[in-house]
Amino acid sequence: MRTYNDFLEINLEDESKKMQFVKDAIVDHENTKLFKTAKLADEYMKHKNHTICEYQKLLYTVSGVAVPDNFSANYKLSNGFFPRFIIQENQYLLGNGISWGDESTKDKLGNDFDIRLQEAGKLALAEGVSFCFMNKDHLNVFSVKEFVPLYDEENGALMAGIRYWRLDPAKPLRATLYELDGYTEYVWGRRDKEGETVKINGAEILRSKRPYKIKVRKSDIDGTEIYDGENYPEFPIVPLWGTTTHQSRLVGLQEQIDCYDLIKSGFANTVDEASFIYWTIQNAGGMDDMDLAKFIEHMKTVHAAVVDDEGASAESHSIEAPYASREALLDRLRSDLYEDAMALDTKNMADGVVTATQIKAAYEPLNSLTDEYEYCIHECLMGILSVLGIEDEATFTRSMIVNAQEMVQVVLQASQYLEDDYVTTKLLTLLGDGDMAEDMLKRIDADAIDRFTEEETQEEEQTQEQSQEELN
Secondary structure (H helix, E strand, O other): OOOOOHHHHOOOOOHHHHHHHHHHHHHHHOOEEEEEEEHHHHHHHHHHHHOOOOOOOOOOOOOOOOEEOOOOOOOOOOOOOOHHHHHHHHHHHOOOOOOEEOOHHHHOOOHHHHHHHHHHHHHHHOOOOOEEEOOOOEEEEOOOEEEEEEOEEEOOOEEEEEEEEEOOOOOOOOEEEEOOOEEEEEEOOOOOOOOOOOOOOOEEEEEEOOOOOEEEEEEOOOOEEEEEEEOOOOEEEEEEEEOOOOOOOOOOOOOHHHHHHHHOOOOOHHHHHHHHHEEEEEEEOOOOOHHHHHHHHHHHHOOOOOOOOOOOEEEEEEOOOOOOHHHHHHHHHHHHHHHHHHHOOOOOHOOOOOHHHHHHHHHHHHHHHHHHHHHHHHHHHHHHHHHHHOOEEEOOOOOOOOHHHHHHHHHHHHHHOOHHHHHHHHHHHOOOOOOHHHHHHHHHHHHHHHHHHHHHHHHHHHHHHHHHHHHH
16 A cells, blocks of 8 residues: 655656556555455445355265356345445435535535535445545545545545546556646556657656646637646545445445345255256166156157056156245345344335334434444535635435324424424425425415405405495
8 A cells, every 4th residue: 555655755756756656556556455345345236246146056076076066056146235225324314415504605516516425425335435526616526446545644634646547457547646736647558649748668648737726718829728727725635434434334244145145046046946847767777867868858848758668657756945944044134134234124114004203213223324424424525615615514404204194293283383384394395295385385475465465455445335334
């Protein structure tokens, strides 16, 4: 693992040494435990559970040599527990977006900030960490699989970093070195030289160091020209950790996930193999293996066969696969996974009507887990706001299942002590029509004004009629 202090030790004026450092740092990064765990977690997020995908049934010869079993069923069923847990926790906290104390903050962060933050959060939970680059007016998110962090050995702060990518190991390698005073772009192994590049020891500098915030002007004569630029007051890339332990959520769950896959796949293999019918032929000892194969083939094609030997008979048999113990184990593993992941199992709620108290109790583990996650999100957001020079506070609205009927009754019972606008907004939100609250309040106000005007008109007409009667 390379650090920022290692980077400072090289001659920063020598571009060849900087480029060699970048390439060596990428190699070291891909050998770290953090990177390898992130790669593994990415496979599980894609329903390509590593253990079951690599599983191979074996047969053992009489001499004890293991050989691949290519004859019996070998199902490889990957469950989706891990992506379900990650998405549930991430969307529970960030699904409704972030609310800011100052309305102008959202405009400064960009229209898609909430979406990009959800992407960063999902990567952080699954892989352990992601990196948020506040690129002027929008957020770029880097995965740990493509970003090499360079931390300060003294205070642990992220002081520089390298983002890299390539389509294939045989294709060119692109890398961008981010520093406090700007960024530089490099490429290795490019086929054709294009544009103004500087080639050093088989590598090229695509763009020399430039500031993060550049100012350009366009003209018909000079075209596009960079005339000025500036950097941020601090390093603009902020790490987002998914947990306070700085590790992937997969740690501690992988073994149970793999066990569930192996049990379920083995169950499917047993059912498949048990579906075969085998035959026993009595008083036909003269039949060899070839005769038996022809007999089975004949049964498959015409579903009938004649046994020539006198007194011989054929009898079919089938096997009933045992399932009770495996079903019980799968249910136990599922329950343990939800408990250890501190996730919400909606299956228990779907089985019947539950009260608001039961719903709150079911959410308690997820709330405790999300409290820790919210701390990590808050720390990252404060870093982003610090880079932009913004002072504000973020608040989150968690997405919860509610017993709408019970909650509506509670609101109606308390309505005499609450403002009418609040009651209307709350009821529409519980009924899933919260977006209509503003329009509904306007219509209610308009109706109230119309009624008030109509009552005033009627009172004036009555007053006029009484005055006219008195005059007569």
